[in-house]
Amino acid sequence: GQNIDQPTEMTATEGAIVQINCTYQTSGFNGLFWYQQHAGEAPTFLSYNVLDGLEEKGRFSSFLSRSKGYSYLLLKELQMKDSASYLCAVRVLRSNDYKLSFGAGTTVTVRA
Amino acid sequence: GAVVSQHPSRVICKSGTSVKIECRSLDFQATTMFWYRQFPKQSLMLMATSNEGSKATYEQGVEKDKFLINHASLTLSTLTVTSAHPEDSSFYICSAEVLGTEAFFGQGTRLTVV
Numbered sequence: 084g085q086n087i088d089q090p091t092e093m094t095a096t097e098g099a100i101v102q103i104n105c106t107y108q109t110s111g112f113n114g115l116f117w118y119q120q121h122a123g124e125a126p127t128f129l130s131y132n133v134l135d136g137l138e139e140k141g142r143f144s145s146f147l148s149r150s151k152g153y154s155y156l157l158l159k160e161l162q163m164k165d166s167a168s169y170l171c172a173v174r175v176l177r178s179n180d181y182k183l184s185f186g187a188g189t190t191v192t193v194r195a
Numbered sequence: 196g197a198v199v200s201q202h203p204s205r206v207i208c209k210s211g212t213s214v215k216i217e218c219r220s221l222d223f224q225a226t227t228m229f230w231y232r233q234f235p236k237q238s239l240m241l242m243a244t245s246n247e248g249s250k251a252t253y254e255q256g257v258e259k260d261k262f263l264i265n266h267a268s269l270t271l272s273t274l275t276v277t278s279a280h281p282e283d284s285s286f287y288i289c290s291a292e293v294l295g296t297e298a299f300f301g302q303g304t305r306l307t308v309v
Contacts, residue, residue: 093287114295125201125300126239170238180227180252183290183298185238 087186089171094192095161100165103156103189105171113181117145117156120188121167131168158191162190166193197223199291201301208279216273216304218289224269225291229298233286245272250265279308294307 085180086108095139116134118126132138132154134149144157158165168188174181198221208214218228227246231239243250243264251264263275272291275284284307290298 118300123286123303123305125228125303127300128297133299159218182241182244183229184241187238 087171087173087184089169089186089189089193090114091187092190092192094194097163097195099194101158101161101191103169103171103191104157105156105186106153106154107154107171107173107186108159109152109173109175111176112149112173113176115145115147115152115154116172116174117143118170118172118185119167120170126170127167156194161193163193163195166191197221197252197291197299199225199289199299199301200214201289203304204302206307208306209239210280210308212248213275214306215278216289216306217272218272218274218301220270220291220299223291223293226293227291228266229290229292230264230272231288231290232251233288233303239288242274248276260304274298275276276306279306281308284308 089105105127117129118130120126123191130145141160147154168190170188171186172183174183204219223255223280230242231238242257243251243253245264245266246267247266247269253259266272286303288303292298
């Protein structure tokens, strides 16, 4: 199976920056995704990394180091609406198909 | 991004009955659809992978006779929870993707079995 670890909770102030780390141990790695999920809703796509390095998309950036099995999601200029759960997911190639394995999620609370 | 529509969003059923959940990709043809289950404050757990026209691949521990998956076309997959029991109450989410791209998630279905 895949071991995907991320912190359970983080709290930050509006306007600040928060970095959510994710470590994974897997074989057949085929990309790492970050999703945002508000309570009771389905996840929405934030970012995708398959090669090492930083991907920037507006206020959100994601970094990947495949050799270290490590990724982070950086949220800048935090807004109240960014309060949500952030899911790290690893896509793994299997013999006949592939699957996404999710971490337990990091609940980010943004305070005024 | 692409739109995946999941229906119903909420359903309450009596113990012992069956419930069907639909997942449709509205503006693209999905090579693969996935079904997940999520319990409160837990992550998404993959239940099965579904390819159009072939049998679904179930994850270990998921009863294929209880969770029937039909993938009749490139835009529709259904999950039927048969003989539902209270422990089946959960948030069920589908996703659809074209090979090699991101997964697009449906809105989710909150199932409550009473």
